[in-house]
Amino acid sequence: xxxxxxxxxxxxxxxxxxxxxxxxxxxxxxxxxxxxxxxxxxxxxxxxxxxxxxxxxxxxxxxxxxxxxxxxxxxxxxxxxxxxxxxxxxxxxxxxxxxxxxxxxxxxxxxxxxxxxxxxxxxxxxxxxxxxxxxxxxxxxxxxxxxxxxxxxxxxxxxxxxxxxxxxxxxxxxxxxxxxxxxxxxxxxxxxxxxxxxxxxxxxxxxxxxxxxxxxxxxxxxxxxxxxxxxxxxxxxxxxxxxxxxxxxxxxxxxxxxxxxxxxxxxxxxxxxxxxxxxxxxxxxxxxxxxxxxxxxxxxxxxxxxxxxxxxxxxxxxxxxxxxxxxxxxxxxxxxxxxxxxxxxxxxxxxxxxxxxxxxxxxxxxxxxxxxxxxxxxxxxxxxxxxxxxxxxxxxxxxxxxxxxxxxxxxxxxxxxxxxxxxxxxxxxxxxxxxxxxxxxxxxxxxxxxxxxxxxxxxxxxxxxxxxxxxxxxxxxxxxxxxxxxxxxxxxxxxxx
Numbered sequence: 001x002x003x004x005x006x007x008x009x010x011x012x013x014x015x016x017x018x019x020x021x022x023x024x025x026x027x028x029x030x031x032x033x034x035x036x037x038x039x040x041x042x043x044x045x046x047x048x049x050x051x052x053x054x055x056x057x058x059x060x061x062x063x064x065x066x067x068x069x070x071x072x073x074x075x076x077x078x079x080x081x082x083x084x085x086x087x088x089x090x091x092x093x094x095x096x097x098x099x100x101x102x103x104x105x106x107x108x109x110x111x112x113x114x115x116x117x118x119x120x121x122x123x124x125x126x127x128x129x130x131x132x133x134x135x136x137x138x139x140x141x142x143x144x145x146x147x148x149x150x151x152x153x154x155x156x157x158x159x160x161x162x163x164x165x166x167x168x169x170x171x172x173x174x175x176x177x178x179x180x181x182x183x184x185x186x187x188x189x190x191x192x193x194x195x196x197x198x199x200x201x202x203x204x205x206x207x208x209x210x211x212x213x214x215x216x217x218x219x220x221x222x223x224x225x226x227x228x229x230x231x232x233x234x235x236x237x238x239x240x241x242x243x244x245x246x247x248x249x250x251x252x253x254x255x256x257x258x259x260x261x262x263x264x265x266x267x268x269x270x271x272x273x274x275x276x277x278x279x280x281x282x283x284x285x286x287x288x289x290x291x292x293x294x295x296x297x298x299x300x301x302x303x304x305x306x307x308x309x310x311x312x313x314x315x316x317x318x319x320x321x322x323x324x325x326x327x328x329x330x331x332x333x334x335x336x337x338x339x340x341x342x343x344x345x346x347x348x349x350x351x352x353x354x355x356x357x358x359x360x361x362x363x364x365x366x367x368x369x370x371x372x373x374x375x376x377x378x379x380x381x382x383x384x385x386x387x388x389x390x391x392x393x394x395x396x397x398x399x400x401x402x403x404x405x406x407x408x409x410x411x412x413x414x415x416x417x418x419x420x421x422x423x424x425x426x427x428x429x430x431x432x433x434x435x436x437x438x439x440x441x442x443x444x445x446x447x448x449x450x451x452x453x454x455x456x457x458x459x460x461x462x463x464x465x466x467x468x469x470x471x472x473x474x475x476x477x478x479x480x481x482x483x484x485x486x487x488x489x490x491x492x493x494x495x496x497x
Contacts, residue, residue, distance in 0.1 A: 011252075015385040021107045023392040024083050028108045030399060031080050038227055039082065040075040040234040041101070041120045043093060044241075046248050052255050053379045057089035069250070069382050071391065072100045079233030080402070081241070081395045083108065086384035090265055090370075094129050101139070112138055117216065119227050122146045125213075127190075133215050134192055142224055145187075145195065145211030153181075153199050153209060160184040163222045165229055171413045176203045178229070184221045187213060196221050200229070237398075244423070245394040254383035258374040261381065267371040274364045282357050289350040296343055303336050401426070407463065411456045425457065431489065438477055442484035449483075457483050 001007045028034065047059045048067040057068035072093075073084040083104045087096065101118065104110075117140040125146035133141045165178045179201045187195035196212040212228050241247035258265075271279075306329050313326045405422050412418045424446065433440040449457065461481045471477045 008252075011386050011389065015389040020388055020392060023389075023396065024107050025109070027392070027396050027399060028082060030396070030403075031076060031082060033076060033082050033108065034110070036076055037115065038077040038117045038119070040077070040079075040231055041072070041097060041118050041124075042075075042231075042234055043070045043072045043096075044084075044238050044247070045070050046250065048250070048382065050253065052253075052382070053377065054255075054382060055089045055374075055379060069384070069387075070096075071247075072096055073234070073238075074100070074104055075234045075237060077227065077230075079237050080399055081237060084388075084391065084395070086388045086391070088381045090374075090381070093123050094126050095266075097124060097129070098132060114138060115140065117142060117219075117227070119143070119231055121231070130190065130193060130213075130215065140214065140216040140219075142212065142214045142216070142228055144228070145213050148197075148209075148211035150209040151197075155183050155197070157183075161221065163225065165226060168415065170415050172410075178202055180225055180229070182221055182225060196224060198225060241394065241398060244419075245398050247391060247394055249390070250382065250387060251390045252383055252386035254386070255380040256383050257378070257380050258371060262371065262375075265371060267369055269367040270370045270373075272365050272368040273373060275361065275366055278357060278361045278364065282354060282361075285350055285354050285357065289347060289354070292343055292347050292350070296340070296347065299336055299340070303333065306333055306336075408456065408460055411459065412453070421453070431484070436477075438480055439471060441479060441481045442488070443481060444484055444486055444489065448485075454483065 001010060045057060045059050045061075046069045047061060048054050048069055050067075052067075054067040054069070056065045057070060058064075059066050059068050069086065069088060071084050071086045074082045076082055083100075085100050085103070091099070097118075097120065101116075105112065105114075110116075115138050119142045122144040124141070124143050129141070133139055160183050162179065162181045165180065166175050167178070168174055169176055181199045183197040185195055185197075187193040192215070194214050194217055196214070197209065198212060199207060199209050201207045212224065214224055216224065238247070310326060310329050310333070313322055313329070316322050401423075404426075405419060408422045409415075409418045412421065425443070428443055428445045430444055431442040433442065461483060465480050469479045471479055
């Protein structure tokens with residue numbers, strides 16, 4: 001389809017739940033996810049800068065809350081994107097997590113009794129989440145302990161063990177070692193959970209101390225910590241999907257009003273808008289009063305010191321320097337005495353305003369329907385279907401690319417630009433030599449490769465040709481690829497009289 005309008009029409013026709021689920025199952029089969037049990041879960045947020053009334057959410061890219069669209073991603077332990085859903089901030093992550101995990105099971109046709117371990121960032125932290133996980137025999141949760149405070153190390157009872165995580169930096173033999181000492185025990189705040197206190201030291205010798213929580217009591221601590229400390233592979237993949245596959249493209253600016261989503265979302269009671277406004281007003285009043293109280297206390301302390309200094313100067317021998325300092329202190333003391341009553345009146349006035357505010361807060365409606373409030377405010381949700389379809393294709397393309405990159409990555413052994421070199425090879429121009437039984441593809445790269453890279457590419461193409469790939473047109477003709485040189489290309493134009 002050559003033109004945008006029919007493309008958009010076809011995209012709208014294909015953007016159905018059946019398409020999403022079919023693509024997700026295909027992707028899961030390609031990754032072999034049916035044999036895995038450890039997965040990463042994290043939302044990827046796209047800031048929305050349009051004029052529609054879209055719900056706000058936390059945008060890490062700008063480090064503040066703004067209009068946003070969330071994609072809740074599930075990755076394998078190797079960092080491969082497996083499944084995702086696109087939504088907004090109507091439901092909190094702690095609620096969306098269980099819903100997405102359950103739908104992932106259904107779509108990928110995994111049995112309920114299959115036990116899965118989920119590694120999630122500290123945004124999932126909450127007692128209600130732990131209670132729900134503990135009631136589900138088919139789920140284990142691994143997350144950071146939010147608000148953990150470092151303690152003396154090593155602990156008095158001794159560390160439970162130590163381990164080393166090795167990461168290759170720029171090539172396979174460029175190894176950096178991260179040393180971990182850990183203390184494995186039951187969490188004092190909830191004995192049903194397991195707390196692993198970790199003292200981690202990087203290659204530069206810098207140490208941090210963190211807490212890891214899980215409900216999995218039986219699993220070795222080294223496996224849990226390896227999963228938790230390797231969660232960066234998911235964050236890196238978000239950057240890669242954004243830079244090379246356009247995962248941050250919104251695709252469609254269509255919207256769905258919340259009056260149309262009445263049957264699709266689970267409503268809940270939240271603090272009413274009036275209560276929120278009164279709470280914000282109370283916060284501002286308390287902040288102003290706090291500033292005045294701080295100034296009043298500091299001035300009182302300075303006045304006490306000033307009084308002692310004046311008494312000492314009055315007993316000192318008379319001198320011009322002493323008299324000047326005494327006059328200066330007396331003037332400052334007079335200014336403080338004149339300003340103190342006015343400031344005290346301001347503090348008392350703010351106290352009366354706060355008391356009146358408390359009375360008003362007690363009389364207003366405390367809660368309201370979140371859904372009805374959004375309908376009243378004419379809030380909308382960006383239509384996620386078209387974006388989800390395109391992102392499914394992007395995710396599959398990413399996984400296919402990484403699978404093909406594997407042999408080249410190992411042979412090239414330069415992690416700085418291996419993906420860029422291979423991408424240029426897959427996107428280079430070529431010449432087709434068509435025959436009855438096969439089609440030879442002469443790849444014409446944009447640059448002249450050095451001998452070592454030419455050898456690696458030729459070996460890679462030889463392995464691919466040995467598999468005898470077929471042209472996907474049903475003709476049965478084989479494809480054969482070879483790395484050509486532009487000097488081999490000869491252009492001839494035949495004139496027709």
